[in-house]
Amino acid sequence: MSYVIQIVSRANGQKAKEFEGKFIQDFNVEEGLTVTPFSSEARKFPTQATAHEFWTQELPQGEWGHNFEGPNRPLTAYNVWVLEEDDA
Numbered sequence: 001m002s003y004v005i006q007i008v009s010r011a012n013g014q015k016a017k018e019f020e021g022k023f024i025q026d027f028n029v030e031e032g033l034t035v036t037p038f039s040s041e042a043r044k045f046p047t048q049a050t051a052h053e054f055w056t057q058e059l060p061q062g063e064w065g066h067n068f069e070g071p072n073r074p075l076t077a078y079n080v081w082v083l084e085e086d087d088a
Contacts, residue, residue, distance in 0.1 A: 004042040
C-alpha cells in the first residue's frame with residue numbers, strides 16, 4: 001500500500017484547471033510542479049504522513065521568489081487529497 005497526492009482545487013477557491021484532478025509526480029524549484037492524469041504515474045509515498053510532509057515542504061528562503069515573512073510552502077496553494085494506491 002502506498003499513497004498519492006491528487007490536486008482538488010486552489011486553496012483560495014479558484015479553479016486550478018491545469019492541475020485540477022491530476023496527481024503530483026514531482027515538485028522542485030527548477031522545473032516547478034509536474035502532474036499526471038494517472039495515479040499509477042504519480043509519486044508514491046509510503047505513508048500519509050510522508051505525503052503530507054511533501055505537500056507542506058518549505059523551500060529555502062529566496063528559492064521561490066517570495067517576498068513575505070513566514071513559511072514558503074508553494075504546494076499548499078492547492079487543496080489536495082492523499083489517496084491510497086494499491087501497489088499490485
